[in-house]
Amino acid sequence: MFPTKIILLFAFIFTLGTSQAQYFISATFLNTMPPENLMLASGLPLTYSVDTYKIIYNTVDVDGSPTIASGAFCIPVSPDCQGFPLAVYEHGTSLRKVDVPSEDIQETYIGRIFAAGGYQVVLPDYLGMGEGPGLHPYCHGESEATATLDMIRAVREAQELAEIPGMEPDNGEVFLTGYSQGGHAAMATHKYIEDNNLLEEFNVIASAPCSGPYEITGAMADTILAASYSNPGYIIYMMASYQHVYGNLYSSYSDILKSPYDEIVEPYFDGNNYTLGMGSLNNQLPQEIQAFVEDSVLENFLNAASGQTHPIWQAMAMNDNHDWLPARPIKMFYCSGDEQVSFQNALAAEAAMTANGAQNVEAISKGDGMHNDCVLPSLTDAFYWFESLKTECTADISDLGIKGLKLYPNPVNDIFKLEFQGQGSFTVTIRDHFGRKVKSLESSFQLQEIDVSELAVGPYFIEVLLKNKRAVIKLIKA
Numbered sequence: 316m317f318p319t320k321i322i323l324l325f326a327f328i329f330t331l332g333t334s335q336a337q338y339f340i341s342a343t344f345l346n347t348m349p350p351e352n353l354m355l356a357s358g359l360p361l362t363y364s365v366d367t368y369k370i371i372y373n374t375v376d377v378d379g380s381p382t383i384a385s386g387a388f389c390i391p392v393s394p395d396c397q398g399f400p401l402a403v404y405e406h407g408t409s410l411r412k413v414d415v416p417s418e419d420i421q422e423t424y425i426g427r428i429f430a431a432g433g434y435q436v437v438l439p440d441y442l443g444m445g446e447g448p449g450l451h452p453y454c455h456g457e458s459e460a461t462a463t464l465d466m467i468r469a470v471r472e473a474q475e476l477a478e479i480p481g482m483e484p485d486n487g488e489v490f491l492t493g494y495s496q497g498g499h500a501a502m503a504t505h506k507y508i509e510d511n512n513l514l515e516e517f518n519v520i521a522s523a524p525c526s527g528p529y530e531i532t533g534a535m536a537d538t539i540l541a542a543s544y545s546n547p548g549y550i551i552y553m554m555a556s557y558q559h560v561y562g563n564l565y566s567s568y569s570d571i572l573k574s575p576y577d578e579i580v581e582p583y584f585d586g587n588n589y590t591l592g593m594g595s596l597n598n599q600l601p602q603e604i605q606a607f608v609e610d611s612v613l614e615n616f617l618n619a620a621s622g623q624t625h626p627i628w629q630a631m632a633m634n635d636n637h638d639w640l641p642a643r644p645i646k647m648f649y650c651s652g653d654e655q656v657s658f659q660n661a662l663a664a665e666a667a668m669t670a671n672g673a674q675n676v677e678a679i680s681k682g683d684g685m686h687n688d689c690v691l692p693s694l695t696d697a698f699y700w701f702e703s704l705k706t707e708c709t710a711d712i713s714d715l716g717i718k719g720l721k722l723y724p725n726p727v728n729d730i731f732k733l734e735f736q737g738q739g740s741f742t743v744t745i746r747d748h749f750g751r752k753v754k755s756l757e758s759s760f761q762l763q764e765i766d767v768s769e770l771a772v773g774p775y776f777i778e779v780l781l782k783n784k785r786a787v788i789k790l791i792k793a
Contacts, residue, residue, distance in 0.1 A: 337373060337472070338372050338373050338374070338465050338466075338468040338469035338472050339370075339372055339373075339468075339469040339470070339472040339473045339476065339478065340371040340372050340373060340383065340469075341370070341371045342368045342369070342370055342388070342473055342478050342479050343368060343369040343371075344366065344367075344368055345367040345368060345369055345387075345419055346366075346367055346419070347364055347365065347366050347367075347392065348364065348365050348367070348427055348431075349364045350362055350363055350364060350365075350431045353365070353424070353427055353428050353431045354431075356424060356428070357428045357691075357695070358695070359428060359432065359695065359698060360432075360746060360776050360778055360787045361428065361431035361432050361787070362391075362431065362432065362433060362786070362787045363391035363392055363393055363396075363430065363431050363432075363433060364391070364392040364431070365389050365390065365391060365392065365427045365430040365431050366389070366390050366392055366481075367387055367388070367389050367419070367423065367426070367427060368387070368388045368389075368390075368479060369385060369386075369387060369388075369417040370385060370386050370387070370388045370417070370466065370469060370470060370473070371383060371384075371385045371446050372384060372385070372386075372465060372466055372468075372469035373465070373469070374442070374461060374462050374465035374466075375461060375465075376442060376449070376458070377442070377452050377455065377457070377458050377559070377560045382442065382447065382448060382449075383446055383447060383448070384439065384440060384441070384442055384444075384445070384446065384447045384462050384465070384466065385415070385417045385440045385444075385445035385446035385447060386415075386416060386417050386437060386438050386439040386440045386445070386466050387416035387417045387419070387423050387426055387438040387440075388435070388436070388437060388438070388466075388470050388479075389423075389426040389427050389429070389430035389435070389436040389438070390430060390435050390436075390479070390481075390482055391430050391431065391433055391434070391435070392481065393708070394481065396433075396708040397483045397708055398483065398484070398485070398486040398706070398708045399433055399434055399435050399483075399485055399486060399708050400433075400434055400435070400485060400486050400487075400488035400489070400490060400520070400701075400705045400706065401434065401435045401436075401437065401467065401485040401486075401488065401489050401490070402429045402430075402434035402435070402436045402437070402489075402490040402491075402492070402701065403436070403437045403438075403439075403463055403467070403489070403490070403491045403492070403493070403501065403504065404416075404422075404425050404426050404429065404436060404437075404438050404492055404493060404497065405438075405439065405459070405463065405491075405492070405493025405494075405496070405497030405498070405500035405501045405504070406422045406438065406440075406441075406493065406494075406496070406497050407422065407493075407494050407495035407496050407497050408453070408495055408496045408549065408552070408593060409444065409593070410548070410552065410583060410588060410591065410592055410593040410596065411588055411589055411590060411591065411592050412443070412444050412445060412447075412451075412587075412588060412589050413445075413589055414444075414592070415440035415441075415444045415445040416438035416439075416440060417438075417440050417445045417446070418445065422438075423438065425438075425494075425694060426438040428698070429698065429701075432698060432702065433705075433707070433708060434490070434701075434705075435470070435482075435485050437463070437466050437467055437470060439462050439463045439466045439500075440462075441458070441459060441462050441500070442458045442462050443586065448586070449559075449586040450555065450556070450559050450584055450585075450586040451556070452556045452559055452560050453496070453552045453553055453555075453556035454496060454499055454528065454531065454553055454556065454634055455556055455557070455560050455634055456499065456500075456502075456503030456506070456507070456633075456634045456636050457503070457507065458560075459499070459500035459503045459504065460500075460503045460504040460506070460507035460508075461507070463500065463504045464504065464507070464508070464513070464517060467489075467517065471484070471485070486706055486708070487518050488518055488520045488705055488706060489517050489518055489519050489520065490519075490520055490521055490522070490523075490701045490704075490705065491504055491505050491519060491521075491522035491523070491524075492522065492523040492524065492525065492694065492697045492701075493524060493525065493527070494525045494526055494527075494690055494693065494694065495525075495526055495527065495655070495656060495686070496527070496528075497524075497525070497527070498524035498525045498526050498527020498528070498529070498647070498656070499524070499527040499528050499529060499634075499636065500527075501522055501523070501524040501525075501527070502522070502524040502527055502529055502636045502637075502645075502647075502664075503634075503636050504522075505519055505522040505524075505641065505643070505645065506636050506639055506641070509639075509641060509642055509643070510639070514642075514643075519643045520643065520644075520701075520704050520705065521643060521644040521645070521646070521700065521701060521704055522641075522643070522644075522645050522646075523645070523646050523647070523648065523693075523696075523697035523700060523701070524645070524647050524648075525647070525648045525649070525689070525690075525693040525694060525697065526648070526649055526650065526653055526655075526656050526658075526661075526686060526689055526690075526693065527647070527656060527660060527661075528656050528660055529635070529636050529637035529647075529660045529661070529663070529664045530635055530637040530638075530659070530660050530663040530664065530667075531553075531631040531632075531634055531635050532623060532628060532631045532632050532635055533635075533637075533659075533660075533663055534657045534659035534660040534662075534663050535631075535656070535657065535660060536631065537657065537659070538655075538656070538657045539604060540604060540617075542603065543602035543603055544602055544603075544604065545597075545602065545654045545655060546593070546597055546655050547597060547600040547601065547602055547604065547607065548583075548593050548596035548597045548600060549593075549655075550604060550608075551572075551580050551583075551584070551596070551600070552584070552593075553631075554571065554627065555580075555584040557627070557630035557631070557634075560630070561626070561629075561630050561633075563626045564626050564627055564630065568580055568581060570609070570612075571608060571609055571612045572607055572608060572609065573606075573607055573608070573609055576599075576600060576607040579596075579599050579600075580596065583596050616628070636664075637660065637663050637664035637667050637668070638664075638667040638668070638671070639667075639668065639671065640668065640671040640672055640673055641668060641673055641675075641676060643675075644675040644676070644704075645668070645673075645675070645676045645677070646676075646677050646678075646679055646696075646697070646700060647661040647664060647665065647676075647677070647678045647679065648661075648679050648681050648689070648692075648693035648694075648696055648697065649661040649678060649679070649680060649681065649689065649693070650680070650681050650682055650683060650684040650685065650686070650688060650689035650692075650693075651680060651682070651683045652682075652683040652684050652685045652688070653684075653685060653686045653689060654685050654686055655685075655686040656686060658680070661678035662678050664676075664678065665677065665678035679696065681693050681696065702774060702776075702789060703773065703774040707788075707789055717735075717741075717779060717781050717784045717785070717786045718736075718737070719735055719736030719737045720733065720734070720735050720736075720737075720779060720781075720786060721733070721734045721735075722734075722777060722788055722790070725788075725790055725791060726790075726791035726792070726793040727767060727790060727791070727792060727793065728768075728792075728793055729766060729767065729768040730764050730765065730766050730767070730768070731764075731765055731767065731790065732762060732763065732764050732765070733758070733762070733763045733765065733779070734761065734762050734763075735761050735762075735763075735781075736761070737781075739759070739781055739782060740757055740758065740759035740781075741757070741758060741759075741779055741780060741781040742755065742756075742757050742779070742780045742781075743755060743756050743757075743758065743763070743765065743777065743778070743779055744777075744778040744780075745765075745767070745770075745775055745776070745777055745778075745790075746775065746776045746778065747773070747774075747775055747776075753770060753775070754767070754770075767790075767792055770792050771792070772792050772793060773791075773792055774789055774790070774791055774792075775789070775790045775791075775792060776788070776789055776790070777789075777790050
């Protein structure tokens with residue numbers, strides 16, 4: 316029998332002879348998770364159970380040739396609510412091919428959390444990861460973008476083909492976020508969409524890259540060239556990636572790496588690594604770049620810094636994505652104590668985009684935490700920001716967990732009403748778009764009027780608890 320990946324690749328080549336390329340290949344159901352589990356993990360007001368699928372799809376490699384890729388897809392379980400927006404979560408650095416969202420890793424929960432809040436969520440594995448053949452082109456902006464956009468096309472095609480039970484079309488709104496390498500990928504995807512006039516197909520409402528290396532030739536280079544760097548494996552990963560993409564950095568690892576590191580790194584980047592993780596590589600490398608990079612290579616690289624004429628500088632510059640003019644809003648979340656990806660990346664991007672004339676770009680500090688400390692506060696703020704911008708699916712609150720419960724009018728100026736057809740007292744909590752409680756009350760009336768005239772204009776979340784049932788709906792204060 317032929318290997319599965321060969322068969323899937325033949326499927327792509329066959330479709331090239333048809334009038335329209337086929338993106339979707341297959342969807343495999345992984346599991347269903349209730350919102351209670353996801354609320355406990357995130358602290359966010361979530362509504363929906365979430366079905367998670369592994370998607371395999373057709374895309375192109377760094378040369379534009381046909382290949383396959385995979386990713387996770389999370390959708391809210393809602394028989395009554397239709398027209399969810401689409402969100403993208405781009406994952407952080409991983410070295411083993413199986414450390415990806417489609418293999419149901421810890422980061423897959425981030426997609427589930429957004430889905431439980433009312434989004435169809437695409438989590439691409441990237442080229443060369445998951446089911447994708449060959450070496451992953453790490454921090455290569457164009458392939459991060461094309462792998463992402465082709466996965467969106469694939470899941471939309473799956474909906475048209477009725478390949479995923481209960482899936483309705485998304486409402487056309489697209490939100491982008493990601494963390495660490497995923498921050499770079501989210502920024503690259505947004506930039507690619509606007510640079511290639513694809514906003515009609517991918518209507519980006521907002522993007523929220525988090526802790527990403529946007530200025531690779533500046534802030535990121537300063538970090539890796541410092542006296543010591545906590546993750547030296549990232550340096551090798553980037554050089555192996557850019558050699559794979561551009562082909563002009565070196566002929567063998569011994570050209571750029573001192574012994575024994577030239578031999579140590581080979582199995583990590585052979586394009587078939589399922590067992591060796593980044594932690595293992597970091598533990599075998601010195602934290603000082605001059606201790607493992609050949610002296611002549613480092614000297615030539617540093618001497619070429621001002622003109623960026625060295626091939627490594629040129630490859631890095633090709634993947635900078637901090638200096639452009641976005642038409643759609645961007646918020647970049649960061650922490651000032653980040654030891655892996657300097658917060659200066661976000662500040663440099665904010666300064667460059669603002670100088671270019673951007674009207675809605677902001678770098679936002681989430682404190683002085685280190686890289687891993689910054690994940691939850693950054694993505695929490697991204698979630699609430701997206702909630703303030705998205706169009707809600709079409710459903711009455713009675714469809715969201717408590718039958719016989721209605722909220723109106725929405726939007727509201729001063730007073731809204733909660734109408735309950737059943738029996739029993741309930742608790743109402745009003746939260747702002749950052750999740751902070753601004754008002755609460757208990758009621759046993761079948762019709763409860765709630766005055767919000769003192770609240771500022773903007774989005775709020777109304778949480779209703781009745782015994783063991785719960786409903787959440789977004790209320791707009793006009």
